[in-house]
Amino acid sequence: METQYFKFYSSSLNKDMECKVYGHAGRPVLFIPCQDGRFFDFENYKMADVWSPWIESGQVMVFAIDTIDKETWSDTWGNAEWRIDRYEQWISYIVYEMVPFIQNMVRERNGIYANTGIMSFGCSLGATHAANLYYRFPNLFDSMLALSGIYTAEYGFGTFMNEKVYQNSPVHYLANLPEDHYFIPMYNNNNGGRAVICVGQGAWEVPETTHQMADILRSKGIHTWVDFWGYDCAHDWDWWYKQVAYYVPWLLGQR
Template sequence: MTEGVTKGGISMETQYFKDYSPALGREMECKVYGHAGRPMLFIPCQDGRFFDFEDFHMAGTLAPWIESGQIMVISIDTIDQETWSDTNGDPYWRIRRYEQWIRYIVEEVVPKIQYIAKERNGWDGLPGVIAFGCSLGATHAVNLYLRFPYLFDGCLALSGIYTAKYGFGDYMDEVVYQNSPVDYMANFPTDHPYMDLYRSRKAVICCGQGAWEQPDTTRQLKQIFEQKGIPVWVDLWGYDVKHDWDWWYQQVVYYMPYILG
């Protein structure tokens, strides 16, 4: 369903979708904002829904880039309540359910936004997607960017935690490992073919150091990237910078010119 949305002075084309997901075995909802431009995937905060992009005013923050046809955003649902958030549940099952959600993104969401963007922009090739999220959404965005650089050619991650310990504690198996960036990147071979992809893309990982922020794993990734020569802009903001939307709006406005440049 295609429609236009005008809210708080924002006017942009939107499309709503509700489709059955083979990867997840259920219907999933999403919404696309914009009429042209590079595709961007927005992953909501912990336990979030696709409409958070609009309800928490991130659509308004990105409106200058959406309305000018520079980006087209697809906002999706999380299943965090079944995976990272369900800390009393069976971690073996939860991490495998999370991997199904990853498959949903890679096999269903990315092709959808690539197709729409290609159709609108007239591109011959399938463009890569910019992964974007805040808080646990940033955790997922970085994981997708690092695991699938042939699909994601940009990343903007704000206030994430980049260890699977956050959701799975001391439990570790091969599936947890492959979804824990500080673990798999620490052992990432510098002669891996992905290195050329990382070096040709633009990614930002940012975290404040104020209330409710947890910057330790951001610092860990910064050290790993520097040791391996991976050009990710890892940026720590001040001790007054809280884990909150007001700061994420400022960070988005600050970093978007770099991501799109």
């Protein structure tokens, strides 16, 4: 498996950011680690092994990045307004710095020139971020795999609410999305509407906001596949491996 390491200065975050790229060609996948995670978790927690059939065959290239959760969602005793401003800077880093980097590399490797839609992927709080990116920026993210996420910003910001918290809380902004909003056909037509939200109902799982998302998405006519696994399915890597193996072929249009 071809791997490359990069470190570059982010003007959005005013700090150096690191990432690692797995693969030599194919559709781009943005991997966001679990809470407080690092880019190397994709490899260290053996998720690279699970994705290896599609990476090594040139079907996908995975771009693993860092979070800044310790400064934002996890610092629940910190100033909420400062933390959401910082989180929005991380969103800007992804949208204005990582996305062009990803698109340029994928165009170079695949020999194509059109803009390339990206699959957002994460587990736990990484799934929260992945879903937020997918629903906020359907012009950039055309598919999603979100496993065991929580889809309200209340998880990180409690009762504090301002415009920036709202725009990063899918259960809030999707509930108020007008039924004729132009995002809806984008969700449904991008990559054939192939997007997945999945949660188990076993140990350490928190399925309540996934149920909320299912109701909201159904009411808006948004065709995300919202799936609930059984009471034996725990909030843990072994189950996420199984879910990746189950959903990725569908996300790639193989079934």
